[in-house]
Amino acid sequence: MNHLISPSILASDFGNLQRDIEMLNHSEADWIHVDIMDGMFVPNISFGFPIVEVAKKHAAKPLDVHLMIQDPDRYLERFKEAGASGITVHFEACPHLNRTVNAIKDLGCKAGVALNPHTPVGFLEDIIEYLDLVLIMSVNPGFGGQKFIGNTYKKLRELKKMSSGRNAKLFIEVDGGVDDSNSLKLINAGANVLVAGNSVFSAKDPAAAIRTLKHPH
Numbered sequence: 001m002n003h004l005i006s007p008s009i010l011a012s013d014f015g016n017l018q019r020d021i022e023m024l025n026h027s028e029a030d031w032i033h034v035d036i037m038d039g040m041f042v043p044n045i046s047f048g049f050p051i052v053e054v055a056k057k058h059a060a061k062p063l064d065v066h067l068m069i070q071d072p073d074r075y076l077e078r079f080k081e082a083g084a085s086g087i088t089v090h091f092e093a094c095p096h097l098n099r100t101v102n103a104i105k106d107l108g109c110k111a112g113v114a115l116n117p118h119t120p121v122g123f124l125e126d127i128i129e130y131l132d133l134v135l136i137m138s139v140n141p142g143f144g145g146q147k148f149i150g151n152t153y154k155k156l157r158e159l160k161k162m163s164s165g166r167n168a169k170l171f172i173e174v175d176g177g178v179d180d181s182n183s184l185k186l187i188n189a190g191a192n193v194l195v196a197g198n199s200v201f202s203a204k205d206p207a208a209a210i211r212t213l214k215h216p217h
């Protein structure tokens with residue numbers, strides 16, 4: 001599978017969200033990553049349904065919604081209605097993960113599970129076949145612009161090994177501190193979806209930054 005790019009609008013200019021989404025529509029971005037933070041599961045609050053609805057209204061590409069929230073089951077339907085194509089929940093926030101994953105799929109969305117930097121990939125051993133996507137956090141969730149954590153490469157290799165043969169079509173997404181200095185190494189380690197916030201939206205030419213991530217060398 002050729003890798004996909006999912007720029008995170010957390011780093012976009014909310015005052016010009018329509019403009020930034022239209023830039024993504026015309027770029028080589030494949031998905032649009034939407035970070036939802038509740039101030040409980042993570043120590044930061046990002047935005048909620050109204051912004052997701054605005055993103056959906058202008059987006060020509062699928063919304064890849066990452067819920068950094070406690071007890072996400074309460075809101076799955078609302079995020080689907082707001083425009084999510086895929087919904088990723090945190091392993092650490094879901095005591096009944098199998099039920100949550102089934103609920104996401106029943107809504108017709110791609111179901112993803114995110115792992116914090118300290119959470120072993122092996123915890124997905126008994127659910128890997130049922131997932132559309134696993135998101136490996138390469139920073140502690142809650143903020144954009146953080147330093148990339150190096151044990152991510154090992155986790156990607158382990159996940160790639162675990163999923164091949166059992167779920168070869170799995171999207172293996174990496175999120176946090178991704179830029180053109182580590183993109184190729186991440187892909188070689190097994191990632192097939194790169195999330196990038198600051199390295200895209202802080203660039204002079206964001207579409208060019210996306211192109212570089214799409215064609216790393």
Ligand SMILES: O=C(CO)[C@@H](O)[C@H](O)COP(=O)(O)O
Pocket residue numbers: 008010011033035066068139140141142143144145146175176177178195196197198199
């Ligand atoms: O989920 C998160 C942060 O919790 C990420 O999606 C970040 O928004 C990525 O931002 P950069 O590290 O690429 O700036």
